[in-house]
Amino acid sequence: xxxxxxxAAALFVGVIAYAVLGGADFGSGFFDxxxxxxRRGAEVRTLVDHSIGPVWEANHVWLIYVLxxxxxxxxxxxxxxxxxxxxxxxxxxxxxxxxxxxFAFRKYSETLGQARLFGAIFATSSIITPFFFGTIxxxxxxxxxxxxxxxxxxxxxxxxxxxxxxxxxxxTCAFLAGTFLVAxxxxxxxxxxxxxxRTRALAVGVxxxxxxxxxxxxxxxxxxxxxxxxxxxxxxxVVLSAVAGAATLWLLWRRRHQxxxxxxxxxxxxxxxxxxVGQYPWLLVDEVTIAEAAGATATLQALLVAxxxxxxxxxxxxxxxxxxxxxxxxxxx
Amino acid sequence: MRSVGDxxxxxxxDALVQLVTTEPEGLLPARQQMALxxxxxxxxxxFGVAFPAMIFVMHLRGxxxxxxxxxxxxxxxxxxxxxxFAIGAVSGTVLSFEMGLLWPGLMGTYGxxxxxxxxxxxxxxxxxxxxxxxxxxxWGRIPPKRHVLMxxxxxxxxxxxxxxxxxxxxWMNVPTGFRLVDGEVTDVQPWQVLFNSHAFLQFAHMWxxxxxxxxxxxxxxxxxxxxxxxxxxxxxxxxLVPFVFASVAAVAQPFMGHLLGAGxxxxxxxxxxxxxxxxxxxxxxxxxxxxxLVDGEVxxAIEVPFVGxxxxxxxxxxPVPSLDDVPDEDEPPVNLTHWAFQTMVGIGSLLMAxxxxxxxxxxxxxxxxxxxxxxxxxAVAGPLAVVALEAGWVATEVGRQPxxxxxxxxxxxxxxxxxxxxxxxxATVVVYxxxxxxxVVVLRSMARRWRAxxxxxxxxxxxxxxxxxxxxxx
Numbered sequence: 001x002x003x004x005x006x007x008a009a010a011l012f013v014g015v016i017a018y019a020v021l022g023g024a025d026f027g028s029g030f031f032d033x034x035x036x037x038x039r040r041g042a043e044v045r046t047l048v049d050h051s052i053g054p055v056w057e058a059n060h061v062w063l064i065y066v067l068x069x070x071x072x073x074x075x076x077x078x079x080x081x082x083x084x085x086x087x088x089x090x091x092x093x094x095x096x097x098x099x100x101x102x103f104a105f106r107k108y109s110e111t112l113g114q115a116r117l118f119g120a121i122f123a124t125s126s127i128i129t130p131f132f133f134g135t136i137x138x139x140x141x142x143x144x145x146x147x148x149x150x151x152x153x154x155x156x157x158x159x160x161x162x163x164x165x166x167x168x169x170x171x172t173c174a175f176l177a178g179t180f181l182v183a184x185x186x187x188x189x190x191x192x193x194x195x196x197x198r199t200r201a202l203a204v205g206v207x208x209x210x211x212x213x214x215x216x217x218x219x220x221x222x223x224x225x226x227x228x229x230x231x232x233x234x235x236x237x238v239v240l241s242a243v244a245g246a247a248t249l250w251l252l253w254r255r256r257h258q259x260x261x262x263x264x265x266x267x268x269x270x271x272x273x274x275x276x277v278g279q280y281p282w283l284l285v286d287e288v289t290i291a292e293a294a295g296a297t298a299t300l301q302a303l304l305v306a307x308x309x310x311x312x313x314x315x316x317x318x319x320x321x322x323x324x325x326x327x328x329x330x331x332x333x
Numbered sequence: 334m335r336s337v338g339d340x341x342x343x344x345x346x347d348a349l350v351q352l353v354t355t356e357p358e359g360l361l362p363a364r365q366q367m368a369l370x371x372x373x374x375x376x377x378x379x380f381g382v383a384f385p386a387m388i389f390v391m392h393l394r395g396x397x398x399x400x401x402x403x404x405x406x407x408x409x410x411x412x413x414x415x416x417x418f419a420i421g422a423v424s425g426t427v428l429s430f431e432m433g434l435l436w437p438g439l440m441g442t443y444g445x446x447x448x449x450x451x452x453x454x455x456x457x458x459x460x461x462x463x464x465x466x467x468x469x470x471x472w473g474r475i476p477p478k479r480h481v482l483m484x485x486x487x488x489x490x491x492x493x494x495x496x497x498x499x500x501x502x503x504w505m506n507v508p509t510g511f512r513l514v515d516g517e518v519t520d521v522q523p524w525q526v527l528f529n530s531h532a533f534l535q536f537a538h539m540w541x542x543x544x545x546x547x548x549x550x551x552x553x554x555x556x557x558x559x560x561x562x563x564x565x566x567x568x569x570x571x572x573l574v575p576f577v578f579a580s581v582a583a584v585a586q587p588f589m590g591h592l593l594g595a596g597x598x599x600x601x602x603x604x605x606x607x608x609x610x611x612x613x614x615x616x617x618x619x620x621x622x623x624x625x626l627v628d629g630e631v632x633x634a635i636e637v638p639f640v641g642x643x644x645x646x647x648x649x650x651x652p653v654p655s656l657d658d659v660p661d662e663d664e665p666p667v668n669l670t671h672w673a674f675q676t677m678v679g680i681g682s683l684l685m686a687x688x689x690x691x692x693x694x695x696x697x698x699x700x701x702x703x704x705x706x707x708x709x710x711x712a713v714a715g716p717l718a719v720v721a722l723e724a725g726w727v728a729t730e731v732g733r734q735p736x737x738x739x740x741x742x743x744x745x746x747x748x749x750x751x752x753x754x755x756x757x758x759x760a761t762v763v764v765y766x767x768x769x770x771x772x773v774v775v776l777r778s779m780a781r782r783w784r785a786x787x788x789x790x791x792x793x794x795x796x797x798x799x800x801x802x803x804x805x806x807x
Binding site for chain 2: 038039041042043045046049053054055057058060061063064065067068069071072073074075076078079080081082083086089090093094096097098099100101102103104105106107108109110111112114115118119149150295296298299300302303306309310313314317318320321324325
């Protein structure tokens with residue numbers, strides 16, 4: 001593998017991590033939004049606070065990781081995407097700002113009125129953000145970002161692949177969050193809550209699966225390069241994703257909540273990797289390859305040092321944080 | 334040089350046409366957008382850099398001396414920092430996006446030159462966010478002696494992250510680590526950018542500023558409490574710990590600023606000329622306090638002979654660089670740069686004098702905390718430090734104009750050509766105003782509930798709270 005491809009792979013690991021970890025945080029907004037009145041939804045909202053509170057900022061940094069590696073390693077393609085996908089990027093950014101701020105504000109709200117306001121902003125922006133990130137992924141994957149940048153502000157992301165990408169991203173995030181919340185509720189001993197969430201997670205999973213199925217033919221028409229890749233090189237990952245997704249539904253159905261988390265993560269990781277492998281060797285599909293987009297060699301090497309260092313100094317504390325949040329002592333209120 | 338009489342309608346129209354034709358449409362709104370979002374984030378970022386160290390000292394004191402007051406303060410500060418760090422994380426993300434959205438010319442051309450420090454900054458932010466999660470949610474869940482150590486990585490990474498960001502800014506001031514051959518960037522040396530010669534001094538200046546802003550702001554909260562008659566150990570300790578940090582920083586800062594300025598006459602003579610409002614070469618140069626430049630002439634400045642040469646050039650007669658030697662098209666906006674610089678220096682000197690007076694009196698056995706005038710001054714020290722911080726950034730950034738990368742790329746070459754950036758700026762103003770209001774409302778309500786004796790601050794939608802409220806209604 002060439003140097004550029006290794007760096008692109010490191011970048012894509014960040015995309016996968018953000019999709020899985022950040023995605024689960026965003027997805028919890030769906031359950032928060034649909035939790036019902038203050039009284040009925042109190043348990044769900046408290047569970048959401050508890051589940052994502054300690055981890056959302058760390059999970060959010062994967063986005064920064066992706067942006068920084070992208071602009072450092074592949075600067076011109078970064079500028080091209082940024083000048084073309086201005087609108088979905090800004091809307092996703094708006095969602096990020098509102099989500100993070102209102103989540104923190106809600107937790108320390110004094111009155112129910114304040115908590116309702118911040119909660120509504122938190123939940124809505126948690127749904128908006130993955131939608132627009134999905135459209136951005138779809139726009140790149142369907143060859144809508146020109147190499148020289150400054151593509152059309154609207155048609156670059158208002159097409160079948162980007163829009164389906166957005167909807168699928170929202171559904172996937174919600175499904176992922178659902179499996180995590182069910183497992184968290186069950187572990188904390190809130191059985192009734194776990195049951196309620198389980199039903200909704202199953203519904204979200206079935207709907208998302210149906211959307212993915214419905215999207216196959218339009219995406220095939222709209223993004224030939226991507227669909228060739230998905231049917232070819234990336235086919236094993238697509239199959240793995242389908243199997244893991246179905247297995248998650250089955251495990252949820254059988255109330256094997258702790259295992260269902262793992263298959264859900266596998267399903268999302270597989271489908272995102274499938275996208276990456278499917279569009280290889282393109283960075284901006286049909287426009288710029290990874291090799292063409294690469295910046296200075298010395299910078300790519302230095303970046304790999306930074307990534308290696310991240311593996312050594314970031315992953316162990318991250319694992320410690322996840323382990324802490326998943327143990328009994330933390331499940332108590 | 335043009336006198337007022339020359340400014341006929343023709344000249345104005347000419348200038349306007351020039352402005353419109355030479356500046357890309359996206360330049361002015363992009364500048365304002367960057368100034369707003371960076372100016373907002375930098376204040377919150379100060380807390381990210383400096384607050385963990387203060388929390389650590391307080392928490393450690395609580396554990397070591399078994400001091401419930403210190404422990405209580407540390408816990409409250411941790412909760413307040415949860416709110417501040419959240420808005421800091423998202424406003425920092427805004428900047429990452431804006432690098433590409435507003436300055437595609439810079440990122441497309443120099444992304445692989447300036448990117449490595451950002452990669453390390455990302456690494457630092459990662460560790461900070463992880464340990465923030467561990468620390469905040471670890472109260473009562475991790476053994477106390479291990480728990481307090483979880484602040485240390487946050488404190489260290491806040492500092493390292495600040496270094497990395499300042500390395501990029503220092504690179505913009507003193508570009509290095511690449512060569513331009515026929516307009517193409519070649520021979521990129523990213524490590525040279527990360528460890529560029531100017532980075533450390535700029536970082537040190539900003540690091541001290543972060544301790545000043547955070548220290549004075551937090552101490553100010555307790556000064557206000559004491560003014561309202563809440564004179565207990567809680568307020569005394571809550572004032573003193575951050576005030577010690579701020580004092581050390583405030584005393585060191587003028588010297589650090591002076592060190593940072595050394596050699597500016599060679600690095601960026603136009604910036605120094607604007608700082609000093611030096612229109613023509615004078616030996617020795619005076620220090621001009623205040624004053625404005627109108628049509629090439631300085632009006633209303635108080636001139637102190639010799640001092641300009643002494644402060645800026647470390648010499649009794651070396652002239653400071655003058656604007657006469659700078660081509661018109663390479664001149665920064667002089668008045669703004671000059672005033673911003675002097676505002677920073679003025680406030681910095683005032684704060685240094687204030688803390689020196691406090692500790693001098695304390696040595697003589699007089700506690701200024703008993704004096705209402707001192708408490709009032711301490712309460713405004715935080716906002717003043719913020720003004721100085723913003724003024725300093727305006728001075729260095731506006732003073733570098735018209736360059737985004739000094740001597741290499743003009744800001745107009747970096748800007749995009751988007752229409753509609755004014756709408757974006759309007760929306761940003763609304764969102765940031767809302768975020769500011771939200772933070773103020775929530776932080777104040779937290780303080781109010783703490784004063785009323787609450788400890789845990791349960792959310793108002795917690796099941797027990799909701800159930801209790803319903804019970805009351807029946």
